Amino acid sequence: MWCVGRLTEEYRQRMYDLLDLYARPFRSREPVVCLDEKSKQLLKDSRQPLPIKPGTPVRLDYEYVRGGTCNLFVAVEPKGG
Numbered sequence: 001m002w003c004v005g006r007l008t009e010e011y012r013q014r015m016y017d018l019l020d021l022y023a024r025p026f027r028s029r030e031p032v033v034c035l036d037e038k039s040k041q042l043l044k045d046s047r048q049p050l051p052i053k054p055g056t057p058v059r060l061d062y063e064y065v066r067g068g069t070c071n072l073f074v075a076v077e078p079k080g081g
Helices: 009-023
Strands: 034-045 064-076
Touching: none
Parallel strands: none
Antiparallel strands: 034 064
């Protein structure tokens, strides 16, 4: 979920600085790297899923077994390809 702080003048200026950075042309000596992180639950089926029949939608059980959690991290250089 995104939370936007108060739109003060400092906030706006920092936002525009970041947008200007994204708009710059690609420079191999000055890469722009974007980072993101997300936590996920690792879930397993509590029962063997039923086989799918033609013309029938997938049926998922509401019960599951918790398999812990993990953190996903991503680093991307969007203009580098």
